[in-house]
Amino acid sequence: MNKVLMSGNNIIGEAAIRAGCRFYAGYPITPQNELTEYMAEHIRKAEGGVFIQSESEIAAINMIAGASATGTRVMTSSSSPGIDLKQEGISSMAACELPGVIVNIMRGGPGLGNIRPSQGDYFQATRGGGHGDYRTIVMAPATGQELADLTMDAFDLADKYRTPVMILADGMMGQMMEPVIFKKPPPRNYPEKFMLRGAGDGRSKFIRGLLLDPIDSEEHNWKLYRKYEAVKKSEVHCDEYLTQDADMVVVAYGTAARIAKGAIKRLREKGTKIGLFRPITLWPFPERELRTLALKIKNYLVFEMSTGQMLDDVRLALQGYADIEFHGRPGGAVPTPSQLANVIAKIYDKID
Amino acid sequence: MSKVIFQHPQSLKHNTYHYCPGCGHSIAHRVICEVIDELGIRGVTIGVPPAGCAVLAYNYFDVDMIEAPHGRGPAMASGIKRALPDSIVFSYQGDGDLAAIGMAESFHAANRGENITVIFINNAVYGMTGGQMAPTTMLQQRTTTSPAGRKQALDGYPVKVCEIFSQIGGVTYLERCSVSSPAGVNKTKRAVRKAFQCQMDGLGFSMIEILSMCPTNWKMSSVDSCKWIDEVMSKEFPTGVYKDNIPDLKKNAEKIS
Numbered sequence: 001m002n003k004v005l006m007s008g009n010n011i012i013g014e015a016a017i018r019a020g021c022r023f024y025a026g027y028p029i030t031p032q033n034e035l036t037e038y039m040a041e042h043i044r045k046a047e048g049g050v051f052i053q054s055e056s057e058i059a060a061i062n063m064i065a066g067a068s069a070t071g072t073r074v075m076t077s078s079s080s081p082g083i084d085l086k087q088e089g090i091s092s093m094a095a096c097e098l099p100g101v102i103v104n105i106m107r108g109g110p111g112l113g114n115i116r117p118s119q120g121d122y123f124q125a126t127r128g129g130g131h132g133d134y135r136t137i138v139m140a141p142a143t144g145q146e147l148a149d150l151t152m153d154a155f156d157l158a159d160k161y162r163t164p165v166m167i168l169a170d171g172m173m174g175q176m177m178e179p180v181i182f183k184k185p186p187p188r189n190y191p192e193k194f195m196l197r198g199a200g201d202g203r204s205k206f207i208r209g210l211l212l213d214p215i216d217s218e219e220h221n222w223k224l225y226r227k228y229e230a231v232k233k234s235e236v237h238c239d240e241y242l243t244q245d246a247d248m249v250v251v252a253y254g255t256a257a258r259i260a261k262g263a264i265k266r267l268r269e270k271g272t273k274i275g276l277f278r279p280i281t282l283w284p285f286p287e288r289e290l291r292t293l294a295l296k297i298k299n300y301l302v303f304e305m306s307t308g309q310m311l312d313d314v315r316l317a318l319q320g321y322a323d324i325e326f327h328g329r330p331g332g333a334v335p336t337p338s339q340l341a342n343v344i345a346k347i348y349d350k351i352d
Numbered sequence: 353m354s355k356v357i358f359q360h361p362q363s364l365k366h367n368t369y370h371y372c373p374g375c376g377h378s379i380a381h382r383v384i385c386e387v388i389d390e391l392g393i394r395g396v397t398i399g400v401p402p403a404g405c406a407v408l409a410y411n412y413f414d415v416d417m418i419e420a421p422h423g424r425g426p427a428m429a430s431g432i433k434r435a436l437p438d439s440i441v442f443s444y445q446g447d448g449d450l451a452a453i454g455m456a457e458s459f460h461a462a463n464r465g466e467n468i469t470v471i472f473i474n475n476a477v478y479g480m481t482g483g484q485m486a487p488t489t490m491l492q493q494r495t496t497t498s499p500a501g502r503k504q505a506l507d508g509y510p511v512k513v514c515e516i517f518s519q520i521g522g523v524t525y526l527e528r529c530s531v532s533s534p535a536g537v538n539k540t541k542r543a544v545r546k547a548f549q550c551q552m553d554g555l556g557f558s559m560i561e562i563l564s565m566c567p568t569n570w571k572m573s574s575v576d577s578c579k580w581i582d583e584v585m586s587k588e589f590p591t592g593v594y595k596d597n598i599p600d601l602k603k604n605a606e607k608i609s
Contacts, residue, residue: 023435050434054427055460062424064459066400069418074431091423091472196416196432198396198439206410207418210403247430 009174013038015151023067023074025060030115030172031107057082061089068098071195077103091130095209099158107175109333116332117171122309126283137165140253140283144178172255238286239278246275248299262337283348287317292319361385374574376564379531400443405479423454426461442469451487464520470559475566483569489513514594524556526595530563532581
């Protein structure tokens with residue numbers, strides 16, 4: 001496959017179809033409309049591909065839940081306020097152990113906020129969002145290539161753990177054009193016993209999230225918990241940039257990490273020793289990896305396009321091990337690398 | 353030689369119903385199971401039970417089932433049917449599920465002409481949660497959230513689902529029945545059969561509204577509940593066929609072939 005130039009939203013769509021996604025439902029919302037439009041145009045060209053423009057995000061998530069139950073690879077996408085509406089269905093899919101990929105191209109909030117890139121949905125994504133004791137695997141791509149790779153991986157992870165997986169990007173990631181090479185996805189491995197396709201001559205099956213007996217329900221919760229522990233053990237991903245000799249490390253994900261990288265490049269030219277730690281999975285958070293880094297580096301600056309949400313996870317990982325500073329730009333504000341470089345330089349100058 | 357004229361439907365599990373005495377759900381379940389047996393579609397049928405008293409429907413229906421969040425049955429059924437076009441998909445919904453919290457999903461599944469069947473149980477009350485006012489609660493009817501009776505000025509009017517849905521382009525077959533009498537049960541069965549047949553023939557969206565007893569929350573005896581449907585409820589919600597595009601669609605199909 002040759003290198004092609006595509007917008008982030010289209011990359012996600014193409015990667016999903018190549019990964020075998022054959023059912024997409026969605027409702028228009030900026031800044032992710034290009035993804036819905038891409039699916040409308042292209043998924044129907046794939047054999048068995050279904051596109052539905054739903055009446056709401058609530059309907060979309062329940063449509064993909066239904067299609068997922070039949071054993072079809074499914075995806076829906078939206079942006080922040082629309083993801084609020086999907087939470088009912090995400091909680092339900094987690095309870096019913098239905099695989100599926102949910103894309104959140106974040107915009108400014110709270111409320112309707114604005115349509116500028118933002119990272120204010122970190123808590124919603126990593127803490128569950130919907131009600132009940134569940135977790136959602138959350139991937140945070142930072143390049144066009146990662147959008148493609150992680151979208152494909154998301155389908156495999158969703159199958160492997162039978163749980164919804166979220167791609168958490170923002171308006172900047174969705175809108176920008178970048179070169180990408182689509183990898184060949186591995187063949188799907190999803191047992192038929194989990195699919196509802198009609199009982200045939202055999203026993204009928206049912207899928208449910210309602211467990212009226214508290215002991216049954218408790219056991220179901222512990223079962224989900226054990227699954228999440230397995231995810232935490234094997235599915236953590238992160239990336240480090242120039243941390244080898246760094247005196248201070250910036251912790252950032254997605255678009256914020258790209259801006260931080262630009263800032264760090266500028267600062268390195270002046271001889272300041274700054275590195276970048278970039279979580280690629282936000283849940284599970286690369287806690288051990290960050291703490292290992294803290295064995296040698298004691299100063300951290302968390303940068304987010306929010307008032308400080310991932311900051312909590314960094315504190316949980318590093319509290320008592322290192323000093324943590326924070327810089328945030330919420331509500332759709334996006335600093336330039338040079339603006340961020342100034343902020344970093346000031347904090348860097350303060351450290352011993 | 354003996355002939356079987358009555359037996360336990362194969363698609364109905366041998367479980368004791370959890371429903372209250374005099375409740376209409378068990379009759380509706382049996383009717384659907386008899387139809388599934390007669391049409392020979394047990395092996396390809398997928399049912400979507402709602403939140404509400406019928407949430408445990410999978411304890412009774414011996415077909416594949418997946419429970420939907422409250423009101424989302426038609427969206428989930430749409431997803432199942434589109435992903436698996438050869439299956440027979442039905443959602444089973446109460447009045448709160450269909451006409452309040454799930455009105456958007458119901459309306460738009462109907463409007464898209466999804467080739468699914470909706471079984472709509474109208475008992476004019478929220479049963480499982482203990483008898484609160486439903487969108488189909490009658491004017492002056494007392495419920496736990498309309499203790500002085502439903503007042504149009506405060507609570508609006510009973511939602512007439514069949515009348516509204518008959519105006520929707522995507523709807524192929526629409527009938528309101530009742531299970532308050534043996535004749536009503538027989539009519540209901542014919543309607544359910546017609547609706548499933550409509551789906552099997554690929555003719556699009558069908559819905560059967562069933563006026564159904566809820567003696568517990570109506571605070572009536574079982575017999576009085578049946579009477580109340582016949583004498584009061586069916587005046588507000590007249591039974592009958594509200595839309596039938598089946599003959600036209602069949603004629604068109606013949607013309608094309």
